[in-house]
Amino acid sequence: MINYKTYLIFLFGSLAVSIGLQMLLPFPYGLIAALAIFIVFPLFLRNRAMKRMGGMGSDSGVGGGGFFGQNQGVKYICLACNNRYKGGTCPRCGSKMKRADF
Structure with missing residues (x-):
């Protein structure tokens, strides 16, 4: 400041x-x-x-x-198996259906 x-x-x-x-x-x-x-x-x-x-x-x-802290990136939650991950497809089941988790 x-x-x-x-x-x-x-x-x-x-x-x-x-x-x-x-x-x-x-x-x-x-x-x-x-x-x-x-x-x-x-x-x-x-x-x-x-x-x-x-x-x-x-x-x-x-x-x-500064105010909100460092940007950690967007994590996703798989809608099929409820796995939390980063990236395009779920590493556990391979599904591309996901929702963002901030």
Whole structure:
């Protein structure tokens, strides 16, 4: 999770950059640039925090990382013999009829 000190640094940095852009650019362009900065910086911070937690922002697979724990994969239960397994067909009876067990 991102700490408040880093968040405040980014917040005041984005405020300073947006005020500077409003001073340099004419009225509508400066305002549009300032709004874009206030939209982009929080998205950047959120993406960085999610990568640290191992969530959806990282390249660790299907996501669900930090809060829900590591993804263990889907296990199946055979509808014919009630065996629990991973994969396509049941190793005990060879049936392809199955239901997902999370």
